[in-house]
Amino acid sequence: MSIQEAQSSTRKDTVRFLHVANCRDDVNLDSNSLCLYRGLSHIVYDESCPSLYLNLDCLDNLEFCVFQGYYDMLPTFISGGNKMLKSLALEVSDEVDVSGLSGLTNLEYLFIGIRNDRQSKELCQIEYDSLVYFYLRYENITDFSVLNRFLRRNPYIKSFGLDAGRAVDIRQLELGHKVVERLDINIGLFNTDNIRVLESMTSLKVLDIVISDIHGYDSLPFEKLRHLEVLNIYIENTNLSDEKIIGFKGKLNEIFKGHTRIALYH
Incomplete structure (x- = not known):
């Protein structure tokens, strides 16, 4: 009121x-x-x-x-x-x-x-x-x-x-x-060290995360984060191509399919 x-x-x-x-x-x-x-x-x-x-x-x-x-x-x-x-x-x-x-x-x-x-x-x-x-x-x-x-x-x-x-x-x-x-x-940025910290948080279910770029995502061990139920990613870099964004989301969907609900904001 x-x-x-x-x-x-x-x-x-x-x-x-x-x-x-x-x-x-x-x-x-x-x-x-x-x-x-x-x-x-x-x-x-x-x-x-x-x-x-x-x-x-x-x-x-x-x-x-x-x-x-x-x-x-x-x-x-x-x-x-x-x-x-x-x-x-x-x-x-x-x-x-x-x-x-x-x-x-x-x-x-x-x-x-x-x-x-x-x-x-x-x-x-x-x-x-x-x-x-x-x-x-x-x-x-x-x-x-x-x-x-x-x-x-x-x-x-x-x-x-x-x-x-x-x-x-x-x-x-x-x-x-x-x-x-x-x-x-x-x-x-996502990197191996950050993923290792997030992996150690075994109680973590929801991750709301801001990143500036997705450089090198193909080689990162995202499978270590399969304990997540929700992954919301906000990408600050507005200069990324649609092709690169689509590729990144495809990689995440492939890894987390059946495990994690993913939302990507750009």
């Missing part, structure tokens, strides 16, 4: 899902008005309503929060601790201390965008008892040891994604011993 629709509702306490976007001046979202939505469990929000971001404390039943855009502080309902929230998507500016996320004791799904090494070190100190989905957006990440510490502290992550703004060498990530079932990452 949009915020405009919600405000016209006579039973605001029955609203469960709220999408706040494109707010106008007539939208009143101070703390008193927000408390009327005491049954709210899901909220998707953009930065057009700045007052909402700071006035969520009275919503005790929030389980799902998506904040679109970059924010220069954590809302107090997060930094003060929250035992209800299960899913959070949030990107923050350079100044934010992300250690405040440690108070989300029942968090299961976390999408977090950070900007610097200090924040990554704050993040790596956090342990969650129930985190199963973790996606990190950190462009130009250089110190993968910090990220690996977070992965060690949170051993139950089944879905892991990394957006570094560029291709990364997955050999730098400690993923082989994990229970990760889904991986979303840009590896640049």
Whole structure:
């Protein structure tokens, strides 16, 4: 339900899902008005309503929060601790201390965008008892040891994604011993080393992968990835010929036929 629709509702306490976007001046979202939505469990929000971001404390039943855009502080309902929230998507500016996320004791799904090494070190100190989905957006990440510490502290992550703004060498990530079932990452190129890492992830079922080229694919041991159930490949290079793309897909279909569902995006 949009915020405009919600405000016209006579039973605001029955609203469960709220999408706040494109707010106008007539939208009143101070703390008193927000408390009327005491049954709210899901909220998707953009930065057009700045007052909402700071006035969520009275919503005790929030389980799902998506904040679109970059924010220069954590809302107090997060930094003060929250035992209800299960899913959070949030990107923050350079100044934010992300250690405040440690108070989300029942968090299961976390999408977090950070900007610097200090924040990554704050993040790596956090342990969650129930985190199963973790996606990190950190462009130009250089110190993968910090990220690996977070992965060690949170051993139950089944879905892991990394957006570094560029291709990364997955050999730098400690993923082989994990229970990760889904991986979303840009590896640049398929090569023998990358395939060896992916092969070691024996629990892996779904691979969403970005590559820049398909050079040398004929000689690569893709059969080592037959444990995958789904393989989604996104090719960034738009200069590849149709013939080369068709040949690559044919090779994959031949190897994975009857084993893996394949989608190729170019």
